[in-house]
Amino acid sequence: MSQQRNRVKFANTSIKCLNITTSLLIFVQLFSETSRWLLYLQNDGIETTKNAKVMIKNLIKYKGMNYLHSIWITLFCAFMFHLIAVLFGAPLVFNVQRTWLFALYMSLLAIFPPSLAFKNHGPYWSRVFSDNKPESVPEKMIYHTTVYTVIGAWLGGTVIPLDWDRPWQVSYLGHVIGSIVSLLVCYFSGEGSPIQKKRE
Numbered sequence: 001m002s003q004q005r006n007r008v009k010f011a012n013t014s015i016k017c018l019n020i021t022t023s024l025l026i027f028v029q030l031f032s033e034t035s036r037w038l039l040y041l042q043n044d045g046i047e048t049t050k051n052a053k054v055m056i057k058n059l060i061k062y063k064g065m066n067y068l069h070s071i072w073i074t075l076f077c078a079f080m081f082h083l084i085a086v087l088f089g090a091p092l093v094f095n096v097q098r099t100w101l102f103a104l105y106m107s108l109l110a111i112f113p114p115s116l117a118f119k120n121h122g123p124y125w126s127r128v129f130s131d132n133k134p135e136s137v138p139e140k141m142i143y144h145t146t147v148y149t150v151i152g153a154w155l156g157g158t159v160i161p162l163d164w165d166r167p168w169q170v171s172y173l174g175h176v177i178g179s180i181v182s183l184l185v186c187y188f189s190g191e192g193s194p195i196q197k198k199r200e
Helices: 002-043 052-087 096-110 112-118 122-130 137-159 173-189 195-199
Strands: none
Touching (some): 052 096, 096 112, 096 137, 112 122, 112 137, 137 173
16 A cells, blocks of 8 residues: 555655656757857847847847747657657556656757757758768767657666566656657767867
C-alpha cells in the first residue's frame, strides 16, 4: 500500500517537474531567439533605439511570421512525439499530461531550433535530415543537436525494462536525462557548438 502511494506521489512530482522544466525551456527558447533577432535587426541597420513601439513593429515585421511558423511546427512535432511515445508503449489514456509534457519537451529541444532556421522550406529539411547532408556550419550544428537529443532520449529508455521496480522507471525521467546528457555531449564535443567553426 505504501509502495503504491509512493508511486502516485512520484508520478505527481514528475508531472510538476516536467511542467516546470518545459515552461522554463519555452521561456529560454523565446528569450534567446527574440534577443538574437533584436541583435540582427541592429546589425542590419534597422532602427531599434528610437522607442519600444518601433522596435516591436520591426521585430514583428521582419521575424514575426518565421516565429509563428516555428511555433506551429513545434506543436505539430510535439503531437507526433506524443504519438510515437504511445506507439512505443506509453499509456493512451492514463497519464496523458505527462506524455504530452514529455513530447513538448522533446519538440522544444529537437524541433524548435531547426524550425527557426529552416522555416517551412521542405528542401532544407529533406537535405539536412532525410539525406543526412548538412552543408554549412549552422546546418551541422542544428543537425547534430537534433540527432543527439533524439538518440539520447531513446537511450534513456533503456532503464524501463530493468526489474528494479522503481517508480522513476515508468516516468520520463530517463528519457529527459538522456536527452539533456546527450545534448551536453554534443555541445562539449564541438558538434553542436561554435567550437566546430574553428575546426573548419
